[in-house]
Amino acid sequence: MALALENVSKHFGSLVAIKNLSLSFDVGSIYSIIGPNGAGKSTVVNMIAGSYSVTSGTIRLGNTALNKLPKHRIARLGVARTYQNLRLFDAMTVLENLEVCFFPQAWPGLLTGAKRMGKAERLAICRACLERFHLSDVAESLAGDLPYGRQKMLELARAFVTEAPIVLLDEPAAGLNHTETKDMAAMIASLKRADRAIILVEHDMDMVMSISDRIDVLNYGELLCSGTPELVRTNEKVQEAYLGTTEELDDIRKLAQSRRAQGGLRTNAGLVRH
Ligand SMILES: Nc1ncnc2c1ncn2[C@@H]1O[C@H](COP(=O)(O)OP(=O)(O)OP(=O)(O)O)[C@@H](O)[C@H]1O
Ligand SMILES: [Mg+2]
Incomplete structure (x- = not known):
């Protein structure tokens, strides 16, 4: 399943956050969107997930235009996401935080492309997911009681539990220490699959360079450069955007x-x- 942004712009009043952006993503790869603070990365994620409307242009998932759809419909179509700032349900258990992903209508804006299923099947999937993300030992703990690094891992698990083909990750390594960041990078790399596109927004360049198949660099809402990690690493315009002339x-x-x-x-x- 392919996701495409066609000439997409987003204005906030007089501020042009995204300007005529065209990008396409296919299953089977990890894509990173990078750029300085305020470049428009989260805005792209928010537009794909339906949290922000687009000012002009079209976002397509396969043949379906996502623009006018409410976010729970977009979630049902198979777009899952994490947020730049943690949005766990602190007063619910770790297991329950996964279970809610199967009810996107009840939790608009959350995740999922989940099919309907019985409770036993749902729980089995959630427990297997906790195992995969090394969270089984805290299944019954309140999410709010977990250390920050494990909360970030839970947020990641939530984006994958429903097996959505499009997964948007907004800064999964933000606030993590060096070891946690390396674990997070290894985990995300291991989640690459032929039937899934992972779109990662991230500032940690080691992570981005090591796990991305393609990197798209945004600057002031425009695409500055797009290509392999090697191409982006050596691109002069990218170095200027990050470090100045x-x-x-x-x-x-x-x-x-x-x-x-x-x-x-x-x-x-x-x-x-x-
Ligand atoms: N809801 C909003 N209302 C008004 N302006 C917004 C809103 N969301 C984002 N912006 C503005 O749009 C621009 C792009 O913001 P965005 O959050 O997409 O940047 P970013 O690349 O994710 O930055 P960061 O790396 O700091 O997370 C910024 O100038 C920001 O202030
Ligand atoms: Mg952001």
């Missing part, structure tokens, strides 16, 4: 040197656009 970098270095001489420099602010 050579001249800007020189200026920053000079500033850093003079501040250091005064004993005052603490941060590398300016290297990341906010």
